[in-house]
Amino acid sequence: MHRAPSERTLRRVLAGVDGDELDRQTCRYLGGQAAIGESGEGQASERCAETAEIEDVAVHLWVGMGVERETRRARQRARQRPDPAGVLAGGAADGKALRGARHGEEHGPQLLSLLHHTRGVVLGQRRIADKTSEVPELAPLLLDALACGDIAVVTVDALHTVRETARHLSEDLGLYYVMILKENQLKALAAAMLALAGGTDAAHERAATGHTDLDKGHGRRERRTIRTAAADAIDFPHAAQVFRIVRQVAEIGGPGVSKEVAYGITNAPPDVAGPAHLGILYRVKTRPRWL
Structure with missing residues (x-):
């Protein structure tokens, strides 16, 4: 008989795990899964014709399970008005507070993440140390995140619009910004x-x-x-x-x-x-x- 681990066991195991390494490996796994799914163009094209109608029906059925109405609208827009050819594969770097989370005495720790524009996969994320800025964390984030992505351009908000970041993306990484x-x-x-x-x-x-x-x-x-x-x-x-x-x-x-x-x-x-x-x-x- 298989018995699920108790909550105490799960907490004890996770408490002993290196959080940064677990996060890094999880992002690499998700990024790799997305890449594998997109790499089989021949199989994907065969499945597309067979499952398009099923997927459209499934979208309507999933609404009660958390899929929002915007999902259907985005797919409809993509069919009616496809993007122009040649759009670069990109990742958006942005910082967010984890509401409801806690790290020691700190509530709502800050994370800087790189989200793939089209896959919807977080390719990497780093915790922002207390009383520091997101800006110096972008370079190490990209070092980890780019290992599992096909990113050609990085989009950032005004906080990261600094000369050193522009130089690093252009010269050291060979990316567009x-x-x-x-x-x-x-x-x-x-x-x-x-x-x-x-x-x-x-x-x-x-x-x-x-x-x-x-x-x-x-x-x-x-x-x-x-x-x-x-x-x-x-x-x-x-x-x-x-x-x-x-x-x-x-x-x-x-x-x-x-x-x-x-x-x-x-x-x-x-x-x-x-x-x-x-x-x-x-x-x-x-x-x-x-x-």
Whole structure:
């Protein structure tokens, strides 16, 4: 007869495990599993036609088991409006507090994680020491995480938009970066605003330096307009382009339109990441495509 271990046994075993090593091996296992599933293109293509209808039905059946409505909408959008060819495989680095967790006397410890944009797999994560910043932890995180991923570009928020991180990603790791510009990089932000101020959105689209994406869902309409410009005159490590994204959201049948403007910088040249590609990389930073 098989008997499950008691809670006390599980706690005793886990207390003796190296948490960092367990986390590292778990992320590598999950990353490897995703890679294996995607590597069998021949088998996957055969299964796709046979199981597509079953998967669509299953999505509806799983709603009561925790799969949200957004999952179905994302899959429908992917079928109706597929992403343009050539989107780089990316990972989003971001820090989160673990609510409900505890480490010694500390409640809600902070973790810095690297999430694969399309697989929805955490490729690695590191705990942020008390009273320290996430920034110095990004380099060791990538050293572990990149061993089990096919990452070509790393997207980060404004906190990690620092010169050393840009240099490390470009020179030491040979990766592209997409970074958000805010007040911590005032000179680069001012230069980007100046470079992107001229012309209209229509003129940028005609010149292949602009793109507009429309979306509808959750009772609202969303319009995202991006324009790009060369970063030749901007003093930032290996910068190739700057971009501006304007996001306008209108409630269907509601009053007014909300507007958000964000600026960013990347070392990817236009032939590697055009406006449509940068718009996708920016969007999945906040809303991964696997949802």
